Amino acid sequence: MNPEILQIATFTTLAALIATAVMLVPGVAIGWLLARTNFRGKALLETAVSLPLVMPPVATGLLLLWLLGRRGPLGSLLELLGVEVVFTPGAVVIAMVVMGLPLLVRTARSGFEQATKRYEQIAETLGAGPWRVFTTITLPLAFRTILAGALLGFSRALGEFGATIVIAGSIPGHTRTLALGIYSFAEMGQNQDAAILLFISIAIAFTAVLVSNQLTRDP
Amino acid sequence: MAIFDLDFFLQQGSFTLSVTDRSDCRSLALFGPSGSGKTSIVEVIAGLRTPSRGTICVGNRVLFSDKSGINLPSRFRGIGYVPQDVLLFPHLDTRENIIYGCPKGTVAIERLAETVEFLNLNAILDRQVSSLSGGERQRVALARALLSDPDVLLLDEPMAAVDLPHRRRILQVLLRIRDELEIPLVYVAHAPDEIATIAEHVLILEQGRLTMAGLPSEVLPKQAY
Numbered sequence: 001m002n003p004e005i006l007q008i009a010t011f012t013t014l015a016a017l018i019a020t021a022v023m024l025v026p027g028v029a030i031g032w033l034l035a036r037t038n039f040r041g042k043a044l045l046e047t048a049v050s051l052p053l054v055m056p057p058v059a060t061g062l063l064l065l066w067l068l069g070r071r072g073p074l075g076s077l078l079e080l081l082g083v084e085v086v087f088t089p090g091a092v093v094i095a096m097v098v099m100g101l102p103l104l105v106r107t108a109r110s111g112f113e114q115a116t117k118r119y120e121q122i123a124e125t126l127g128a129g130p131w132r133v134f135t136t137i138t139l140p141l142a143f144r145t146i147l148a149g150a151l152l153g154f155s156r157a158l159g160e161f162g163a164t165i166v167i168a169g170s171i172p173g174h175t176r177t178l179a180l181g182i183y184s185f186a187e188m189g190q191n192q193d194a195a196i197l198l199f200i201s202i203a204i205a206f207t208a209v210l211v212s213n214q215l216t217r218d219p
Numbered sequence: 220m221a222i223f224d225l226d227f228f229l230q231q232g233s234f235t236l237s238v239t240d241r242s243d244c245r246s247l248a249l250f251g252p253s254g255s256g257k258t259s260i261v262e263v264i265a266g267l268r269t270p271s272r273g274t275i276c277v278g279n280r281v282l283f284s285d286k287s288g289i290n291l292p293s294r295f296r297g298i299g300y301v302p303q304d305v306l307l308f309p310h311l312d313t314r315e316n317i318i319y320g321c322p323k324g325t326v327a328i329e330r331l332a333e334t335v336e337f338l339n340l341n342a343i344l345d346r347q348v349s350s351l352s353g354g355e356r357q358r359v360a361l362a363r364a365l366l367s368d369p370d371v372l373l374l375d376e377p378m379a380a381v382d383l384p385h386r387r388r389i390l391q392v393l394l395r396i397r398d399e400l401e402i403p404l405v406y407v408a409h410a411p412d413e414i415a416t417i418a419e420h421v422l423i424l425e426q427g428r429l430t431m432a433g434l435p436s437e438v439l440p441k442q443a444y
Contacts, residue, residue, distance in 0.1 A: 118306055121267050124293040125300040126320025126367045136319075140310045 002193045007173060008181040009200050015089065015177065016157040019096035020150050023104055027153065028146055030101075031108030032138075053102045057162025060098060064167045068094070091168035092175050096157035104146075104153035107216070111145025112138065148215035155208040159201065221371060221403035223247050223420075227273025227283070229263060236260070236427040245397050246404040248418030250411065250439070255424040257407045258303065261373045264405060265300045266293035277371050278403075299364030303375040303407075305356045307348040313359055314344045320367030334362045338392060353380035357389060365396065372396065375407045390416055411439045 033039075034046055052060050068075040068085045078085060085091050116138055123133045139146075161179035170180040178201045185194035222243050229236040236256040249257040262268045264275060264282065269290060275283040277298075282291050299320075307316050317340070318331055335341055338358045343351060351359065357377055364372055374393070378386050394417060397404050408414050414421060415435045423431040423438050431438045 118302070118304075119308055121265075121293065122300065122302065122306050123308075123319065125265055125267075125296070125298055126363065127294045128320070129294060137308065 001196065002190070004172060004176075005181070005193055005196055005200075008176055008178060008197060011089070011176070012158060012178040012181075013204065015092050016096055016100075016154050019093045019100060019157045020104075020154040022093065023097045023101045023153055024150060027101055027104035027149065028108050031105045031146075031149070032112050034105070035109045035112035049105050050102050052099050052163075057099065057160070058166055061095060061163035061166025064091075064095060064098065064163060068167065086167060087169045087171065087175060089168075089175055092164055092177060095163040095167050096160050099160045099163055100153035100157040103156050104149040107149025107152060108142065108146050111142035111149070114142070114145070116141045144215045148212040151208045151212040151215070155205045155212070158204055158208070220245055221278045222276065223403075223405070224274065224276035225260070225264075227263060227270035227275055229259060229268060229270045231259075231268070234259075234427060236263075238422070238424075238429050240422055240429060240432045242420040242432070244403070244419035245401075246406055246418050246420070248406045248408065248414040248421045248435070249424060250408065250414055250421055251424035251430075253409075254426070256427045257424055258375055259427075260422075260424075261300070261375050261405060261407055264296075264371075265298050265373055266291060266296050280370070297368075297370035298373055299367050299369030299371070299402075300373045301357075301360045301364050301375065301377055303379055305360045305380070307351075307356055307359055307363070309348060311348070313340070313346050313348055313351065316348060316359055317344075317362045317366060319363060322368075330366060334365050337395070338362050338365075353382065354385035354389065357381055358392070361389075361392070361396075365400070365402070369402060371403045371405065373405045376409065377406075378408065378410070378413060386413075393417055415439055 030045070030049060034042065065086065066072050068078070068091070070076065070079055070086075075085065085094065119137050119141060120133050123137045128136065159179050160177065161183070164175070164177055165180060168175040170176050170184055176184065178197055182194050182197045182201065185191070185197065220243055222241065224241045226239045236259050238260060249260055251257055259268060263270055264277065266282065270283060270285070272285045273283070274281065274286070280297065281287065281289050282296050283289060308319065311319070317334070321331065335344065338361060340358060340362055343355055343359070348356065348359065357380065361377075377389065377393070381389060390413065393404065396402050397417070404417065406414065406417055418435050421433065421435050421438050422429055
């Protein structure tokens, strides 16, 4: 077996895991904000978060490139700190986070919107403050849905192509992911290698979506 | 005994609720058909709904007063609330549900033992709440509310999911809570005989309005006795 295949599979899984961990806190926080609060600009936040779902991924990648490139508003600041993002493994993770976050937010939001409000009210009448209510009632009751959302985000991250190729490229042994590997191998006529990567992608994504669906079903 | 001083107006969508009553009793009952506003009154006292205007005092505490700008959050109201649908926390077992509102420490352990004994919960303490019967759920919800050390207990149709043989037993428990633990009750029910047993003062409601108030013998249908 081509040794690059194992490297690609390991790197992609690791990057997707890191991306999922990174998107978890903001994803849950935004999901909660959208489900439970009303504030000015809520519709704007809702739209902005969902945008990567409907925009062409390449366009999202271009936006990220503009933002994080050396002359970009964020990229120039990072460069001052000696941090370069574009065409690095970090860029792969960033693309995965941006593309996976909407799925996590939407799923977490629906978890918070489900029937947890009344339980929270009862907890409050029993003397619990907002933080205790959130950590002992809201989060545990929404946990399965949040986990399902995280798995969906992970699956999306795993298959990310368009944004990644723009912001991170497809550098062998450096930023090449499963999706990029399949494309490169197929383009170069290495059909067997492409098929192995394809099988790995399907196996991981199938398991993640299957578990996610099980989690969102009633226990 | 507790003074229940209710004088408020609540508007939610097309539903309006207007109540003015003052009573000094150990148990106040709310009686009326579905949609008459009984649960709303309980939720207003619990702080889960905010009146448009008015004053709510229980005992010597002002829970809500629009004029004074007082609206105590639920957790500071000193109430134990047992809702109609009981709402035991589904991710916690029976013991964890019961001690949720109980401060930690030695006193808490003693109080837990007392309450468990009082409500005869020993056999079900380690069970998942999903496996409890209607009567058991009701007693667990009562224990949970009692252990939060309430000044007043709000009971919204506590017999709704309880079969007939267990109703009498729970009514006896409620009377002991009222008389032995000296915790005043606000009791919602559809059944006049339940109210006749437990209440000292009754509010009769219809479509969000208070139509009668007084002693059970004065305001309830005669067949309740």
